[in-house]
Amino acid sequence: MTVPQARNVGLPLMNLAKFKGIPILQQLHLEEQLLRTSSDNWCIINDGTNTPAIVMGLSGKPSELVEVGPVLRDHVPVIRRFTGGGTVIVDNGTIFVTLICNRDDLPGVKPYPRSIMYWSGLLYNEVFQGIGDFQLRENDYVFGSCKFGGNAQSITKDRWIHHTSFLWNYEARNMAYLKLPSRAPEYRLARKHTEFLCGMKDYMARPVFISKTVKAIETHFSVKPVKLDIEAVTFDTPFVHSTKLMSKQELVEATCATTSAV
Numbered sequence: 001m002t003v004p005q006a007r008n009v010g011l012p013l014m015n016l017a018k019f020k021g022i023p024i025l026q027q028l029h030l031e032e033q034l035l036r037t038s039s040d041n042w043c044i045i046n047d048g049t050n051t052p053a054i055v056m057g058l059s060g061k062p063s064e065l066v067e068v069g070p071v072l073r074d075h076v077p078v079i080r081r082f083t084g085g086g087t088v089i090v091d092n093g094t095i096f097v098t099l100i101c102n103r104d105d106l107p108g109v110k111p112y113p114r115s116i117m118y119w120s121g122l123l124y125n126e127v128f129q130g131i132g133d134f135q136l137r138e139n140d141y142v143f144g145s146c147k148f149g150g151n152a153q154s155i156t157k158d159r160w161i162h163h164t165s166f167l168w169n170y171e172a173r174n175m176a177y178l179k180l181p182s183r184a185p186e187y188r189l190a191r192k193h194t195e196f197l198c199g200m201k202d203y204m205a206r207p208v209f210i211s212k213t214v215k216a217i218e219t220h221f222s223v224k225p226v227k228l229d230i231e232a233v234t235f236d237t238p239f240v241h242s243t244k245l246m247s248k249q250e251l252v253e254a255t256c257a258t259t260s261a262v
Contacts, residue, residue: 012105014041014221016214017228021050024090025079027098028055028243029234032082035100035154035161037239043217044098044163045210052091053077054177055165057084057152062246062254067177072248076177082242083161085152089177093169093199095206097213100161106220111155113139116162120151126216132203138185141166145187146198168206169199 121136
C-alpha cells in the first residue's frame with residue numbers, strides 16, 4: 001500500500017481509495033471488512049461496476065423486490081448486502097461513494113441514521129451547490145422530485161458506514177428486473193422507476209463529481225490517498241462476510257415460499 005502525505009493537518013485522518021469498475025460484491029466485501037476490522041476512517045470511490053447486479057438490503061425479500069423469473073432467465077446476480085436500505089440494480093453507469101467513519105471523529109454527528117443522513121446531505125450540498133435543485137429528500141438524494149442517489153447504512157458501537165449508489169446514467173430496460181417496493185418514499189407518488197429516477201449525466205461530468213466529492217470531504221477530514229490491494233485485503237485476511245451472492249436455489253425457494261403462503 002502506498003501512503004502519500006495527508007493534507008489539512010488538525011482534522012481527523014481519512015484514507016481515500018479509488019477504484020474503477022470493480023465488481024460490487026468485491027467492493028461490499030471490502031467495505032464490510034474495513035468497517036469491522038479497521039480503526040481508520042475510509043472513503044471508497046468506485047467509478048462503475050463492470051458486471052450489472054441487483055443489490056438488496058440485509059432484510060430484503062427477493063419475492064417482494066425482484067422479478068425473479070426474468071432475473072433467473074437473464075442470469076442477473078442478486079446480492080444481499082450487510083447494510084439496510086432498499087434494492088438497486090447497478091452497472092457501469094453507477095458511481096459508488098462510501099464513507100466509513102469513527103463516531104468520535106465527527107462529534108457533531110450522532111450515531112443514528114437520521115443524524116448521519118442529515119450530515120451527508122450537507123456534505124453533498126457542497127458538491128451540488130447551485131446545480132439541479134439538489135435536496136436530501138426522505139433519505140434519497142434528488143434533483144427536484146427525481147432520485148439519483150440511494151443510501152444505506154450500518155452502525156456499530158464506535159463506527160458507522162454510509163454508502164451511496166449514484167446514478168450517473170441507467171439502462172431503462174434494467175429497471176424491469178425490479179418490482180415497485182411496497183414501502184416507498186411519499187414523494188415517489190407511485191411513479192414507475194423510469195419516471196422516478198434521473199441521471200447525473202445531465203448535470204455534472206463523472207470526473208467533476210468525483211473531484212468535488214473529495215473536495216467536500218476535505219472540509220471535514222485530512223484526506224490521504226492510498227493504493228489498496230483489494231484482493232489482498234478481502235482474500236488474504238480471515239474474515240466472514242455477511243454480504244452474499246444469492247444462489248439460484250435461494251431465489252427459487254424464496255419465490256415458492258411466497259406463492260405457497262398466498
